[in-house]
Amino acid sequence: MELSRREFIKVCLTAAGTTAAALSGLGLARDLFAKDVPENAYRPRYLDLERSGELERREKALWALLESCNLCLRQCNVNRLAGAKGVCSSAETFKVAQHAPHFGEERLLVGREGSGTIFFSNCNLLCVFCLNWEINHRGDGRQTNHAELARMMLELQRRGCHNINLVTTTHIVPHIVKALRLAVADGLRLPLVYNTSSYDSLEVLQLLDGIVDIYLPDFKFMDAALAARFARNVPDYPRHAAAAIKEMHQQVGALRQTDGIAYRGLLIRHLVMPGNSAGTDEFVRWVVSELGPETHVNIMGQYRPMHRANEYPPLDRPLRLDEYMQAIHWAREAGLRNFH
Numbered sequence: 425m426e427l428s429r430r431e432f433i434k435v436c437l438t439a440a441g442t443t444a445a446a447l448s449g450l451g452l453a454r455d456l457f458a459k460d461v462p463e464n465a466y467r468p469r470y471l472d473l474e475r476s477g478e479l480e481r482r483e484k485a486l487w488a489l490l491e492s493c494n495l496c497l498r499q500c501n502v503n504r505l506a507g508a509k510g511v512c513s514s515a516e517t518f519k520v521a522q523h524a525p526h527f528g529e530e531r532l533l534v535g536r537e538g539s540g541t542i543f544f545s546n547c548n549l550l551c552v553f554c555l556n557w558e559i560n561h562r563g564d565g566r567q568t569n570h571a572e573l574a575r576m577m578l579e580l581q582r583r584g585c586h587n588i589n590l591v592t593t594t595h596i597v598p599h600i601v602k603a604l605r606l607a608v609a610d611g612l613r614l615p616l617v618y619n620t621s622s623y624d625s626l627e628v629l630q631l632l633d634g635i636v637d638i639y640l641p642d643f644k645f646m647d648a649a650l651a652a653r654f655a656r657n658v659p660d661y662p663r664h665a666a667a668a669i670k671e672m673h674q675q676v677g678a679l680r681q682t683d684g685i686a687y688r689g690l691l692i693r694h695l696v697m698p699g700n701s702a703g704t705d706e707f708v709r710w711v712v713s714e715l716g717p718e719t720h721v722n723i724m725g726q727y728r729p730m731h732r733a734n735e736y737p738p739l740d741r742p743l744r745l746d747e748y749m750q751a752i753h754w755a756r757e758a759g760l761r762n763f764h
């Protein structure tokens with residue numbers, strides 16, 4: 425049975441402590457999951473950026489943004505390097521909720537061996553209906569250092585995963601790049617997936633050009649008033665998310681794959697919500713108009729009320745089948761060719 429993302433996290437968090445302790449005590453963590461990484465014709469560009477010294481320069485530029493934090497469009501302007509926290513509740517450190525091969529992601533990412541998923545704690549958007557509110561709002565997870573994060577990436581590669589899928593990334597980009605450089609030195613060469621809610625600054629995205637292989641952004645809301653109501657006061661979300669996704673598309677282009685596994689490009693996620701609160705009809709037209717009908721889109725129908733959704737009608741009820749089928753009709757009517 426395929427697990428939802430929420431179910432996957434719950435199962436992994438339950439098992440993680442015992443498994444990690446046992447492996448650590450026996451000293452078997454590195455060898456137990458060792459696999460020969462299949463040869464892949466695709467070569468991530470971050471390898472050349474590291475070799476040239478450009479990746480180090482990008483990392484330094486990202487750290488500088490934390491001194492008066494402008495990593496996202498919140499523009500909190502707090503000195504996170506000195507321990508201050510902004511809306512994302514993150515200071516100079518970071519937490520990981522779980523890392524493991526994930527088989528509930530899009531099939532083009534999962535393949536046979538799974539997407540090597542690392543879930544980071546906290547979030548900069550904070551939606552009232554968050555399906556993973558325990559880690560995104562409450563901040564459940566474990567404080568992690570850069571060397572340990574690099575080891576997680578390498579473990580997922582040894583386990584045969586097709587990519588490194590970094591989930592909820594925006595607020596900790598400097599940490600990710602630092603850990604990436606450590607992992608590259610020890611042989612990492614999988615495509616890097618940047619999994620984001622799309623409230624990202626163009627400055628940060630431009631620094632990620634050539635580092636990220638696959639962008640996996642959400643486009644959550646098309647209406648400014650609903651964005652302000654259903655996330656934490658972000659009326660500018662639709663405008664900035666559109667600009668961010670266009671920048672991502674410019675960097676990596678349409679999704680490319682070999683043997684049914686994506687290795688570079690853009691794949692947009694859109695969660696259909698009750699009462700068309702996400703503006704699905706407008707969203708699919710925007711994709712075709714701005715990015716083209718070949719753009720890959722996951723039109724997701726798994727919405728159910730979570731966290732504080734019961735306080736915000738019409739989000740206080742599950743999505744109906746007829747609403748999801750209407751969304752699929754809109755996608756076809758708009759001319760989208762690669763939606764699933």
